[in-house]
Amino acid sequence: MDHSTIHDLGIDVVRLTTTRKTHRPHVALSFDDHVFAVDTTRTFGNDPTQPDAYLITHAHSDHHGKSAMLSNKAICSKETARALEIRFDKEYMGRTFQIGETIDINGIEVTTHPTHHTIGSCAFSWQNGSGTRILVTGDVKDATDLPGCDFLVTEANYGDPADMSCYFEDDIAGLEQVIGDNVALGAYAFGKAQRAVSLLRRAGWKDEISMDSMGYRLTKGLMGDCGSLTEITQYNGGYEGMVIVPPWDLGKLPGSMKKYVLTGRSDYYYPAIHISDHMDVTGLVNMVMELQPEATLIYHPDGHRPLRMANHLNKVGCPAAALSEI
Ligand SMILES: [Zn+2]
Structure with missing residues (x-):
């Protein structure tokens, strides 16, 4: 799957960059006139792209809430905001919601769904002007509360089908x-x-x-x-x-x-x-099969697992790409 498959759904996958053109972590989705950043660090005034919102899926450090929490465009659950404040001893500056609520972000209705990964962890879903249903999951322990979608952005923490430690x-x-x-x-x-x-x-x-x-x-x-x-x-x-x-x-x-x-x-x-906050590779593949997206982007974590997961999904008939390929 290449970028054109995602583009045809009315979405562009972009990376926020600094003025020095280095990538900020994770991903941003650009659609219609909006840019929603996902689990990234906050930009500064002269950075080339300024997002509508910084969606923070949960308060683990590798999802960068420590930085995004200091922007008034940050958006996360009440529990995630509380966890960030306790962990980093700073005041959360953004907006919060109760998981399950639908909120308005610059005219876009965004619905929130529990992922059971940590207290406060949450997925976000919305539709763009082309009618594409977009779902961004963050890390997932249990996918039963997630809605079907056309474009899925998800994780592969245990996403390598060839690695026995990804089955548990x-x-x-x-x-x-x-x-x-x-x-x-x-x-x-x-x-x-x-x-x-x-x-x-x-x-x-x-x-x-x-x-x-x-x-x-x-x-x-x-x-x-x-x-x-x-x-x-x-x-x-x-x-x-x-x-x-x-x-x-x-x-x-x-x-x-x-x-x-x-x-x-x-x-x-x-x-x-063996107690995990994550699903194993079987759970991840089953989640994608259940949600039936037309395209899947694996945006997390670093390392080779997103690519292994994307390759596997393509083999079983679910078009997918890792962020590193885009
Ligand atoms: Zn996590």
Whole structure:
């Protein structure tokens, strides 16, 4: 698939650039008289293209909300704005919405859909003047709430069909087996840590959960039903209940604790329990098949996976391209 397939749908895929002509991250979609930027850094006054809006799909760092949040053209869910403020200790300057709402951006009706990747993570859909239904997903854990579309912009974090590590299921039973006192779980403070808290609560753990400072503030600030949490202010022992800290802090906890990492990777010193914020390659391909777009653009992450995913989609009859090809 080449750029003309997308152009025929009334859309141009553009990259925002700086005055020095270097690309800003991710992508912008130009249609009719509008430019919607997706997960990129904010431009400055003399940059060649100024978008109508900076759509921020979620608050993970590699989606650049840290920069876009400082523009009054930023648009993200209430929870994503809150997460960005807690993570980066700055005031969010843009607009927010409740996930599921339809909002007006310069005369375009944009509908928002949960992707279940992190708290606040959200996909955006709208139609252009040619009637093309556009869907931008960001990272996706569960695609069941996403609408059918003609042009899909999506991710391939685990999108390499030839890589066995891109096939997985969450090991909920494995997590349930280790639940107890004197147990520490390694989980990134935003995303994985809240997933861990919600899985522990769902598995019946009602006691205290102790968390590192950032994990604690994000969980308290974003989750209504997190149960009893304690903030770990210093790594000096005496932790209450189960402990959740970033993987690199597990070594600061007493050697007597049982330690695990919630991850899809296998290169940690501690035993891994496979809990992911993402769909595997089978899930990604099924999502595209379900949504039935005429064209798919894989815009994330960096590296070779978007191209591998696009090649595979083309082989199974779904026209697709990676951002690096355009
Ligand atoms: Zn993410």
